[in-house]
Amino acid sequence: MNPKLAIKLMLWLIGVIILLHSAILMKIIPYNITWGGRLENNIEMYVFEIMSILINLFLVVLLLLRGRYLSCFIPMKVVNILLWAFLFLFGINTLGNIFAETTFEKSLSLLTLIFTYLVWVTLKDAKKI
Numbered sequence: 001m002n003p004k005l006a007i008k009l010m011l012w013l014i015g016v017i018i019l020l021h022s023a024i025l026m027k028i029i030p031y032n033i034t035w036g037g038r039l040e041n042n043i044e045m046y047v048f049e050i051m052s053i054l055i056n057l058f059l060v061v062l063l064l065l066r067g068r069y070l071s072c073f074i075p076m077k078v079v080n081i082l083l084w085a086f087l088f089l090f091g092i093n094t095l096g097n098i099f100a101e102t103t104f105e106k107s108l109s110l111l112t113l114i115f116t117y118l119v120w121v122t123l124k125d126a127k128k129i
Contacts, residue, residue, distance in 0.1 A: 011060060024045065035048055066083060094113045094116060
């Protein structure tokens with residue numbers, strides 16, 4: 001798979017993830033089936049969900065920079081380091097989701113594994129983009 005396709009797929013998937021977090025914020029999806037069932041009240045849910053949306057939007061900016069869809073206003077080396085950090089986080093999150101308490105979160109382990117792979121594809125050969 002080429003890096004440009006991986007970036008496009010991730011951008012679409014992040015859109016879906018942002019919709020998921022928005023549905024949790026709007027209480028369409030109950031928050032007790034997310035975050036390992038550890039959230040105890042609406043305030044915690046709002047903090048975690050808003051932070052998740054902001055982190056996903058930050059990842060969108062990094063991917064747009066990496067794919068050269070935006071003019072790079074920070075060095076590409078910094079973009080790459082941040083994407084490596086996301087690769088690590090997605091890998092750890094995949095393991096966390098596998099051992100989660102709810103079936104909903106366990107099913108998300110496949111999605112985080114896909115993200116891990118797609119980020120790796122964007123990083124493995126810097127010259128292809």
